Amino acid sequence: MTLATWYALVGALLAALGLHGAVVRRHLLRKVLALNLAASGVFLLLVAPGARGPTTDPVPQAMVITGIVVAVSASALAIWLARRLHAETGRAALPDAEDDRA
Amino acid sequence: MPEPVVVAVTAPLALALAASLLGGRRGRWPGLLAAAAVVAAVALLTRDVVAHGPVRHQVGGWGAPLGIDLFVDGLALLFLWLSAGVGAAATVYATAYFHDDEAAGAFWPAWLTLWGGLQAVFVTADLFNAYVGLELLGLAAVALVALGGGRAIGAATRYLLVSMLGSLLYLLGVALLYAAHGTLDLSRLAAAAGEDGLERAALAAMLAGLLFKTAIVPLHAWLPPAHADAPGPASAVLSALVVKATLYLALRLWTALPGLATAGWLVGALGAAAVLWGGLHALRAPRLKLLVAYSTVGQLGYVLLAFPLLPSSAAVAGAAYQALAHGVAKAALFLAASTVLRAAGGDRLDDLRGLGHRLPVTAVAFGLAGASIVGLPPSGGFVAKWLLLTAAVRAGAWWVVLVIALGGLLAAAYVLRVVGRSLAPAHAGAPPLKAPRRLEWTALALALASVALGLVAAWPLALLEGLAP
Incomplete structure (x- = not known):
């Protein structure tokens, strides 16, 4: 197994675990953590092909840096919202979807 | 520069x-x-x-x-x-x-x-x-x-x-x-x-x-x-x-990318489900803004209906024009609905009786934009649905034609829920409503634009030409 394939496999596994957790877990903090795990997996997948040749491809690395910035800002916003929700409802989980609330 | x-x-x-x-x-x-x-x-x-x-x-x-x-x-x-x-x-x-x-x-x-x-x-x-x-x-x-x-x-x-x-x-x-x-x-x-x-x-x-x-x-x-x-x-x-x-x-x-062509029917089927689902929920929504939001779920479905018909140029034009016409009309609906919510302090559908007399400019804006959502001629929504129908008939996709027709009926029904109530006489003693003029007239301007999109459709459609093979 080459290094690139190993990275790609680990990345895919992390992404799958994270996506699963984000859907299944109810606690908002766990959801946010799971999404961050999934993001790390995707980032690893992005840089994996760079390990193929003798020189490293800089483009995926630049993308991953941008992706990390995005993930940090999104997580910050999510945690702020979770805190507001907790302050207002006393719960750290999403209220059940009620489509036709009056 | x-x-x-x-x-x-x-x-x-x-x-x-x-x-x-x-x-x-x-x-x-x-x-x-x-x-x-x-x-x-x-x-x-x-x-x-x-x-x-x-x-x-x-x-x-x-x-x-x-x-x-x-x-x-x-x-x-x-x-x-x-x-x-x-x-x-x-x-x-x-x-x-x-x-x-x-x-x-x-x-x-x-x-x-x-x-x-x-x-x-x-x-x-x-x-x-x-x-x-x-x-x-x-x-x-x-x-x-x-x-x-x-x-x-x-x-x-x-x-x-x-x-x-x-x-x-x-x-x-x-x-x-x-x-x-x-x-x-x-x-x-x-x-x-x-x-x-x-x-x-x-x-x-x-x-x-x-x-x-x-x-x-x-x-x-x-x-x-x-x-x-x-x-x-x-x-x-x-x-x-x-x-x-x-x-x-x-x-x-x-x-x-041609690799997506095989997924077209799946996306089209999701679009059909969205058209019917969104329309049915809009019929049951108890609040005006919720009704308008469900209408968005349905109207986005129309755009997806074009995907199995791609890359025909009529389908590209239909999808793009539906996105354009829905955008302008939906913005007008939401601005009008928010003006009502602001002026009346609530937007329950049952409280909308007599809106046509109490807030006439906003009621007219809602009606005009609603006509475009339904797809009545000569509005932009009509042109969009017409293009989609043309693409569907050319491809022999009769189920798309059926969904577009059903979706139009549902849209007519939920727009009439609102328009019918606003034309009904107000409850006795209902106070006249006041809203800042700028709120009322921007919604009306967008509603007029959504109708005008049907009258000047030739020009935006000429821009699109040369895109699809």
């Missing part, structure tokens, strides 16, 4: 900073300036495209693959005009909507950031750059929903989580596509595209992410509360513009 395509993206972003520095209601001045800059830039861009064909601009002089290319053709221009027109109207509406400094101080930076991200998605030629634009507008959109306070916080949280999940799926697709072809520039991808498995997996992940963010049935549950509970001008831009960014990318991917 700076390139108009660069100004169209950077002006709202720079002015978002100015708005956050000024703070409070003073943010409306950078807002109005951004509206003027965006409309002027898109007008200049249209002149360039009409004169010299599609515009490609290398940002900072760095070409692809290292730099980021911006690309504007007829399809991009149609969406840029949608964004410029609806955005400018929402900006004017917002100058009269927010009373207190706190809400206004949060609205202006978030809205201008969202606008910049939106424009970035419409002009990008690079799939990763599109991701950055999507995130920018997604985070700003969540902030706008959260501004509603109270139950909007839960809706915003759900929206953010769905949006993050959708973005990750899209980014996963981008990573796989880069691994397969070593480029993310759309035109280079179109040249390199083949039939290999990695590319298919990549496109499937991207498509799933985009549909998630577009709120397509069965991934739609987050949209109605988020759009209905946001403050007025925010509801309008969320429902009219934000969901169009992901649809635009899906349309771009589809027309550029």
Whole structure:
């Protein structure tokens, strides 16, 4: 197994675990953590092909840096919202979807 | 002189900073300036495209693959005009909507950031750059929903989580596509595209992410509360513009990469489900803004109905025109509904009796925009549905014709729920309603535009020509 394939496999596994957790877990903090795990997996997948040749491809690395910035800002916003929700409802989980609330 | 395509993206972003520095209601001045800059830039861009064909601009002089290319053709221009027109109207509406400094101080930076991200998605030629634009507008959109306070916080949280999940799926697709072809520039991808498995997996992940963010049935549950509970001008831009960014990318991917053609029927079937589901829920919605939000779920379905018929030029035109016509009409509906909510202190459908006498300009705006949503001639919605029907009949896809007809009936029924009540006599002793004139007339202007889109359809459709094979 080459290094690139190993990275790609680990990345895919992390992404799958994270996506699963984000859907299944109810606690908002766990959801946010799971999404961050999934993001790390995707980032690893992005840089994996760079390990193929003798020189490293800089483009995926630049993308991953941008992706990390995005993930940090999104997580910050999510945690702020979770805190507001907790302050207002006393719960750290999403209220059940009620489509036709009056 | 700076390139108009660069100004169209950077002006709202720079002015978002100015708005956050000024703070409070003073943010409306950078807002109005951004509206003027965006409309002027898109007008200049249209002149360039009409004169010299599609515009490609290398940002900072760095070409692809290292730099980021911006690309504007007829399809991009149609969406840029949608964004410029609806955005400018929402900006004017917002100058009269927010009373207190706190809400206004949060609205202006978030809205201008969202606008910049939106424009970035419409002009990008690079799939990763599109991701950055999507995130920018997604985070700003969540902030706008959260501004509603109270139950909007839960809706915003759900929206953010769905949006993050959708973005990750899209980014996963981008990573796989880069691994397969070593480029993310759309035109280079179109040249390199083949039939290999990695590319298919990549496109499937991207498509799933985009549909998630577009709120397509069965991934739609987050949209109605988020759009209905946001403050007025925010509801309008969320429902009219934000969901169009992901649809635009899906349309771009589809027309550029042949590997997606086999998934067309699946997407079309989801679209059909959305048309019926959204329509049925809009019929049962107890509140006006919730009704309008469910109508968005249904109307987005029409755009997806075009996907199995691609790449015929009638299907591209139908999908794009439906996106345009729905955007203008839906913004008018949400602005009108928010004016009612503001003036009457509530928007329960049962309290809308006599609206035609109590708030006539807003009631007329709702009726006109509603006619376009239903697809009555001569509105823009009629032209869009006509193009879709033409494409469906040519392809022999009779189920699409049936869904369009059923969807039209449902839309007529839920628009009549509102129009019928506003024409009924008011309850005895119901006080006359008052709303600031600027709120009423911006909604009416958009409603008139949604009808006019049917009368001047030849011109935008001429812009689209030459895009599809």
